[in-house]
Amino acid sequence: MMHGLPETRLRDPLLKVENLVVEYSVGGRTVHAVSDVSLQVARGETLGLVGESGCGKSTLGRAVLQLRRPVSGQVVFDGHDLVAMKGDTLRRMRRRVQLIFQDPIASLNPRRRIGDIVAEPLVIAGVTDRAEREKRVREVLGAVGLDPGLVMGRLPHEFSGGQCQRICIARALILNPEFIICDEPVSALDVSIRAQILNLLEEMKARYGLTLLFIAHDLAVVKAVSDRVAVMYLGRLCEVGPSEQLFARPAHPYTALLIEAIPQPDPDVRPPQSVPIGEPPSPISPPSGCRFRTRCPKADQRCVDEVPELVPIAPDQLVACHHPNFG
Amino acid sequence: MAVLDIGIDTAIVSPVRRTRRLGILFWLAAGWIAFIVLAAIFAGVLLAHSPTDMDMLERRAVPSLVHWLGTDALGRDELARLLHGARISLIVGLCAPVIGITIGGALGILAGYFRGRFETIVVGSMDVLLAFPPLVFALAVTAYLGQSVFNLTCILGVLGIPAFMRVARAATLSLAEREFVVAARALGASHARILLHELLPNVFLPLLAFFLLGVAVTIVVEGALSFLGLGVPPPAPSWGSMIGEGRESLEIAPRLAFIPAVTMFLTVLSFNLVGDTLRALTDPRQGAL
């Protein structure tokens, strides 16, 4: 049985996740956070990973960095399997892959000054020259739109959410990483600030030649920054494809549901008529077969018995469904 | 008009000027502590009398110019005894929690960070220590090793370790999953670096506040043990033993029990007040609106 993506599609992906399974126990019960997920991210692209709460997207992001160890599967970054790495080798590898979090203020140590926080990666990487560190900190703070002179000596609580997120981005960039995982980077920010930070991420990506994995629950935000989008539901991938294509013609019923449920800031667009049924089941006891079947109007016996595989349905678009919307 | 505007963001939320003045109570408390500490240090130099010289003719004398606070049941100068007692109380009161904060604090942070079997062992052994009746423990140690300030400090220090361990562990547990710690791990920081640079600065303040509380409690406990005759051996004065001795003279000269009691009360209260105020002031989050 073939898992994962057809090999011909992406040549030389920077990141290749294969059959990743991440589970952890909560109060004696096992949460199946990520179940057999495979995806690839090409150099220089932004892959959006979207899904609602409990779908496992954040866990996947952390599992890629080995902040949460997977139960099985591989995470191949630039040819090296991160799952098999430990200790110092892993720590050195981590410098090439950085992470930006949802809550920018909580991501900064409240008792350390911004200058020290942003310089921290350099210290860990062994840059001992203080002047050199300061130079690079100033450079990167300027790149993210902050005035280093005003910012370096202060503590995180003196800044707003948007400014803190800029600081976090600066910290992520200072080692010139190749890959950045953004875990809900704008969800905690005000609407008017979100656009600033999204623009900033795009600019940084262009300037530093980055590859991004952009995790979010807001489809419009994901679409705005991503080349390709992967949709997750309850630990499994539902659909993967180029942004424009996926949103224009979603093949998976869940994707269609998500798109329809987005409240549009346009009074002429009527609120969705087909209201989604029910609530997502718990990842502790996910449904058998297709996990979306409990809320899917098309579900039948095959969906109960058989786990749908990710198969190509259109050029570059893959879907895991027995009854996709087309094809 | 779509302009790629990342927006240079220069406005800073400047910190609250500490317009909350340290209240009058804080200064009174700090003043008292300073006074007691200085008096205890310079007791030998300043005082005319020794705390152990007995003047049988002047027993239970009322305060006079010769004896500023009078004398006790054995004719010893009250003021001298009070200040020498202060020495004992402060030495034990400050040193014993130091043992607690260093050993207990370290164990707590490590247990809270590493979790797993190490944590279970640490917590379990601390529970055993806590379950041990402190008085029996004190009795046993003093019976074997004798009564002395050093032994007393060690006993009280060891008995305080579980409490510090719990405070440190609780603080670490709540911090270890916070995003800035995960961020440090994501940067490839070693465990030592995370413990020292990320966790310790944040755990330190709750521990310090608890330390000052521990000082206050230790002074009281030392007083209680000395009251029972288990603390510092006579004739060395201690506030607790002074209260104990003053018990016999309650009808004739109640001041003999009250003066050391009031002094201990004020000292303990002052440590609590100072500790609490310092904790409130140095919490960076308190400053932001």
Add this chain to the structure above:
Amino acid sequence: MKAPALLSVEGVSVDLPTPRGNLRAVDQVDLKIAPGQTLGIVGESGCGKTMLSRAILQLLPKKAKLSGRVMFDGQDLTRLAAEPLRKLRGRALAVVFQDPMTSLNPVLTIGSQLIETLQEHLEFDASTARRRSVELLAAVGIPAPEQRLSQYPHQLSGGMRQRVAIAIALSCEPKLLIADEPTTALDVTIQAQILDLLAREQRRRHMAMIIITHDLGVVAGRTDEVAVMYAGRVVERAPTPVLFKKMRMPYTEALLAAIPKIDAAPHTPLPAISGRPPDPTRPIQGCSFSPRCRYAMSDCHQQKPALVEAGPDHQYACFHPIHATAEACA
């Protein structure tokens, strides 16, 4: 012509003393809502929308000073004594908050919270209250309502808890429901369900509703009128279609433009608003939005614009509005 207002907020200001000086959280707000109408209040953090809702409910923190009038159903809530006010809240005036985990008592069962409300306000006896609770839970779409009565909030999902909170709010047939960010903490598919539920119940009960949110998408299809707040003031107020199509206030335009649209192509640069929402403890001279406004001129930095009429029920506060016609320009 128009039904008499059920709720009329007149010149309401809320001042909060802080270590940094006086904070004007709400500045001279006027709002009206008729029975059965839905008003959306939109704004970002710090704009004062939550304080405004608290002011309406008379649930402000003790230190806060309220000026102005809040007329509800003919009564001035600011002048009402504690007891009649308490009777009004929960009964004629109901609230649904953002986080159902904190608005529901975690140590009481769902049933007891519902039944308590019913018994308190409508003076039902226990069995009637119980029956009515089951009906309410079913009406808000909770499956197996009888079992839920004996469950605790933490045993339910976020969406379910919010439904329970709505059931409690609706239990006494309120005339006005204030929903303060009711779906912000919920997933988008659940959000759609909850908003639909609110709309349905509102239609059935001919209830007035105020939806407070930062999400313009939420108000677009579901409100009759929208008020946009910025730095404690209402900067634009209009019937919903008018606001989205013919807005006057540059902030409204900028806010709409800054939202990523689902039908835009990827990597379209977003017209961001530079700067940040203002610090409420540092009032700016002149229009609060002027530091960030593309169209700002010198007079914008000097004086605060007052609300002017652009049409029936359409007001805005700007010296140089957009889509300005010749006579409307200041």
